[in-house]
Amino acid sequence: MSVQLWTYIFVFLSFGLYIGIAIWSRADSTDEFYVAGGGVPPLANGLATAADWMSAASFISMTGLISFLGRDGAFYLMGWTGGYVLLALLLAPYLRKFGKFTVPDFIGDRYYSRTARLVAVFCAIVVSFVYVCGQMQGAGIVFSRFLEVDITTGVIIGMAIVFFYAVLGGMKGITYTQVAQYCVLIFAFMVPAIFISILMTGQAIPQVGFGSELTEAFGGGYLLDRLDGLGQDLGFAAYTEGQRSTQDVFFITAALMFGTAGLPHVIIRFFTVPNVRDARKSAGYALVFIAILYTTAPAVAAFARTNLINTVSNAQYTEMPEWFSKWEKTNLIVFEDKNNDGLIQYVGDPDANELSVNRDIMVLANPEIAGLPNWVVALVAAGALAAALSTAAGLLLVISTSVAHDLLKRTFMPSISDKQELRYARISIFFAVLVAGYFGINPPAYVAQVVAFAFGLAAASFFPAIVLGIFHKRMNKEGAITGMVVGFSFTAAYIIYFRFLNPSADNAENWLFGISPEGIGTMGTILNLVSAYGVSMFTKDAPMEVQEIVENIRLPGEVKTIAS
Amino acid sequence: MPSQHAKDYWKSNLRIVLSLLSIWFFISFGCGILFVDALDTIRFGGFKLGFWIAQQGSIFVFVILTLVYIYLMDKLDQRYAAAIDKDNNASAGESK
Numbered sequence: 001m002s003v004q005l006w007t008y009i010f011v012f013l014s015f016g017l018y019i020g021i022a023i024w025s026r027a028d029s030t031d032e033f034y035v036a037g038g039g040v041p042p043l044a045n046g047l048a049t050a051a052d053w054m055s056a057a058s059f060i061s062m063t064g065l066i067s068f069l070g071r072d073g074a075f076y077l078m079g080w081t082g083g084y085v086l087l088a089l090l091l092a093p094y095l096r097k098f099g100k101f102t103v104p105d106f107i108g109d110r111y112y113s114r115t116a117r118l119v120a121v122f123c124a125i126v127v128s129f130v131y132v133c134g135q136m137q138g139a140g141i142v143f144s145r146f147l148e149v150d151i152t153t154g155v156i157i158g159m160a161i162v163f164f165y166a167v168l169g170g171m172k173g174i175t176y177t178q179v180a181q182y183c184v185l186i187f188a189f190m191v192p193a194i195f196i197s198i199l200m201t202g203q204a205i206p207q208v209g210f211g212s213e214l215t216e217a218f219g220g221g222y223l224l225d226r227l228d229g230l231g232q233d234l235g236f237a238a239y240t241e242g243q244r245s246t247q248d249v250f251f252i253t254a255a256l257m258f259g260t261a262g263l264p265h266v267i268i269r270f271f272t273v274p275n276v277r278d279a280r281k282s283a284g285y286a287l288v289f290i291a292i293l294y295t296t297a298p299a300v301a302a303f304a305r306t307n308l309i310n311t312v313s314n315a316q317y318t319e320m321p322e323w324f325s326k327w328e329k330t331n332l333i334v335f336e337d338k339n340n341d342g343l344i345q346y347v348g349d350p351d352a353n354e355l356s357v358n359r360d361i362m363v364l365a366n367p368e369i370a371g372l373p374n375w376v377v378a379l380v381a382a383g384a385l386a387a388a389l390s391t392a393a394g395l396l397l398v399i400s401t402s403v404a405h406d407l408l409k410r411t412f413m414p415s416i417s418d419k420q421e422l423r424y425a426r427i428s429i430f431f432a433v434l435v436a437g438y439f440g441i442n443p444p445a446y447v448a449q450v451v452a453f454a455f456g457l458a459a460a461s462f463f464p465a466i467v468l469g470i471f472h473k474r475m476n477k478e479g480a481i482t483g484m485v486v487g488f489s490f491t492a493a494y495i496i497y498f499r500f501l502n503p504s505a506d507n508a509e510n511w512l513f514g515i516s517p518e519g520i521g522t523m524g525t526i527l528n529l530v531s532a533y534g535v536s537m538f539t540k541d542a543p544m545e546v547q548e549i550v551e552n553i554r555l556p557g558e559v560k561t562i563a564s
Numbered sequence: 565m566p567s568q569h570a571k572d573y574w575k576s577n578l579r580i581v582l583s584l585l586s587i588w589f590f591i592s593f594g595c596g597i598l599f600v601d602a603l604d605t606i607r608f609g610g611f612k613l614g615f616w617i618a619q620q621g622s623i624f625v626f627v628i629l630t631l632v633y634i635y636l637m638d639k640l641d642q643r644y645a646a647a648i649d650k651d652n653n654a655s656a657g658e659s660k
Contacts, residue, residue: 066619071600074618078592081623085588088630089581093637207620211610222610240615242600250597257592277638284634291627298619554574555648556641 003368006378007146014184014382015161018389021180022165022173030418033170033425034101034401035271040175042278046285048175049269051182053080053260053286054293055131055391056138057451059185060384064362067301067308070231070239074298075252079455081287081294082253083260086463088283091261092270094470096279097553101271102398103264103462104406107484110469112546113477114411119484121406123461124264126492128395128402129435131263131454135392136440139385141360145330146381155440158389163433166393166400167426174393175272181390186292188383192367192376193296196303199370210299218306227302230309235348239305244516245508251519258525259455262463265394268401276556304366311369312344312355320344323368332358396432403428453495453517460487460524468532473550475532478539483532491524567651573644580636584629591617591625 031037040048058080066073100106104124108117136155143154165173190206197209200218213222221229228238237243260266269286270279312320317335327333334356335344346355364384367377404425409416416424461484468475468483495517498505508514515523541547595603596618603614 071615071618074596074622077619078596078622081626082588082592085585085626085629089584089633210620211608211616213610224610224612224615240604240612246597250593253592253597277641280634280637284630287627287630291623295620295623551570554577555570556573556645 001374003374003377004146004148006375007381010378010382011147011385014180014386017180018161018165018177021176022169025169025172025176030101030405030421030425032172033422034397034405035268036170036172036175038272039274040272040282042273042282043285044175044179045269045273045278045282046289047182048178048272049266049282049286050289051178051185051386051390052174052269052394053266053290053391054182054185054387055451056135056384056388058293058297059189059387060138060141060363061360061451063297063301063304063366064359066298067305067362068359069243070237071242072244072249073301075249075256077294077298079253079256080260081290083257084283084287084290086257086261087266088280088287090467090470091267092279092283093276094553095267095466096270096273097276097555098549099271101268101405102401103267103466104402105410106469107462107465107480108406108410110546110549111465111475111477111480112543113481116477116481116484117406117411119481120462120465121402123457123484123488124402125399127263127454127458127461128265128398129432129439130457131265131451132392132395132399132432132436133439134451134454135388135395136436138360139388139392140440141330141332142364142381142384142388145326145332145361145364146378152441155437158385158392159433159437159440162389162393162396163430166396166433167429170425171268171272171397174390174397177393178390181386182289184386185383185390186289188379188386189293189300189363190296192370192372192380193300193303195372195376196307196366196370197299199372200303200306206296206299206303210302214306218310223302223306227306230306230313231348234309234313234346237348239302245514247514248508248511248516248519251515251522253519255456255459255519255521255525258459258463259457259521262458262461262466263455264402264458264462265391265398267462267466268398269394300363300366304362304369307366307369308357308362309346313346314343317342317344321368321371323365327361327365332361392436396429396436399432400425400429453499456491456495456518456521456524457488459521460491460528464525464528464532468529470550470553472533472536473547474536474541476536476539476542479532479534479536482535483528486531487524487528490527491521494520494523567648569644569647569651573640573648576640577637580633580640584633588626588629592622596622 062076095106098106104117104120107120139158140151140155143149143157144151165177193206194204197203197206200214201209201212201223202215203209203212214220214226224240228240231239273279273282336354338354344355345352347353364380367380404421408424409421465480465484498517600614600618604612606613
């Protein structure tokens with residue numbers, strides 16, 4: 001059977017499964033729609049969190065980026081897992097104990113202020129939109145390559161599916177589809193990884209194969225040594241050595257960590273479990289499930305890089321396998337025979353290099369490059385779609401709760417009934433889907449880069465406000481609002497300046513302290529903390545009743561929901 | 565005002581969080597970024613140590629830290645839950 005037929009089968013089966021789950025788990029109340037009734041078992045929540053978290057960026061983009069970045073790619077690996085430690089230790093248990101629906105809910109109540117709530121709503125919506133664009137773009141790439149429809153049609157199909165189960169099931173539907181999506185995506189990621197590891201090193205565990213010797217067919221020697229050598233022969237940097245400055249890697253890693261801990265769609269997952277103990281447990285499960293993919297990814301990156309160089313370097317263009325021309329059609333691989341010798345020169349020197357490969361295709365093309373069976377190739381497409389759609393659904397829910405709950409119910413239309421609020425939540429998902437679809441069709445940059453900006457913004461706005469809200473009980477609204485506004489505006493301005501207004505200046509010489517726009521979120525976080533603390537010193541302490549609430553969320557025991 | 569038990573509980577909680585986070589910082593930002601070149605001089609199997617920590621080892625440590633946190637907090641909760649509950653009931657009685 002052809003790859004395309006297999007892809008149709010897998011995509012059809014998995015989409016059928018998601019829709020089935022959505023119908024089974026329809027939400028009837030706002031409680032179910034926002035937080036799945038607060039009754040999700042910790043294991044299921046761990047799986048759902050992992051799927052919610054691992055997006056098209058983790059599944060499709062990250063491995064490809066690492067395989068071109070080499071050692072520096074560690075900032076994605078450490079940043080996107082290390083942030084979970086912060087989330088599990090500093091936020092999840094306390095936010096669960098606080099017992100609310102959304103992140104702006106926490107900010108608004110903890111800082112006893114409508115302004116604080118509105119600032120938080122604004123940040124949550126911007127962050128989620130930036131992030132959801134990356135997902136839709138990822139889904140578009142998969143559809144256009146594997147189902148051979150154009151990107152626009154691909155994005156529309158993806159949107160229709162997400163729209164269906166997010167609108168019907170709300171958080172409840174999303175949670176249980178995410179459980180299924182985790183299983184699909186991890187299977188789809190691991191099967192080709194194991195295949196390739198056995199093929200290249202004879203080791204069934206990719207994490208071990210990463211540090212093993214290559215088989216005879218691949219020329220022997222340790223994989224990483226071989227990769228260093230191959231790269232250097234062609235004028236690329238050595239794979240296991242860093243290229244970026246230490247402070248830049250440091251700041252990017254920190255921005256991704258703080259951002260992970262501040263992302264509203266991840267945080268709200270911890271509102272869905274029954275109690276504090278389960279919140280801690282499900283954070284643990286989630287990290288275990290995430291680590292399975294994240295420890296495999298660097299191994300796959302090294303395999304893919306070796307394979308790519310072996311296959312294309314100095315090869316006859318006319319004898320390239322079928323996958324090459326298929327990716328050429330999507331313009332994600334571009335070959336330009338500069339010296340007209342009919343061979344592909346893939347080298348580090350930009351003047352002599354004839355081949356450009358889009359980072360986003362590495363995971364998708366990898367099984368084909370390694371010549372794996374057709375069903376494995378097709379499986380990857382289904383996995384990538386599961387990753388993109390599960391995250392998109394979680395983000396759309398944040399947007400809809402921010403609008404229906406925080407903006408309408410809690411701020412402008414407090415008298416609406418539960419039923420009306422539910423209707424507004426569904427309507428806002430509809431509009432969010434349309435906007436996300438537009439950006440999916442007209443995307444701004446590489447999937448993982450778009451997503452990295454969302455992290456910077458989340459880091460600079462939410463993370464300090466929430467941590468201070470829990471660990472500094474006298475922190476007041478003046479401080480928190482100043483901090484969020486300062487952190488968010490600084491980070492957004494820096495990114496917009498270097499990426500959109502003046503891209504030609506986007507290099508280490510012009511950066512503030514040599515920190516790239518990806519890492520500037522850390523600076524935003526620090527500015528947020530400092531200005532929040534500074535302002536709070538000169539203004540009134542938080543009122544006693546708020547301080548008592550903070551005392552209460554620090555105690556063990558059952559959740560006591562605070563009357564709003 | 566929080567009772568003495570509640571204060572002790574919070575203090576132990578902070579101690580657990582801070583010690584785990586210092587390991588977290590040392591492994592990721594320390595070994596994975598700041599000292600990575602020095603550690604790269606040590607090799608095991610096909611890996612340079614610094615490279616391995618940056619790309620894989622740190623993630624294993626993160627998982628272990630989170631699991632240790634769950635275990636320690638469960639134990640701490642068990643030790644204090646009853647006492648704090650009693651304090652709360654007592655103070656609720658006084659204020660009546």
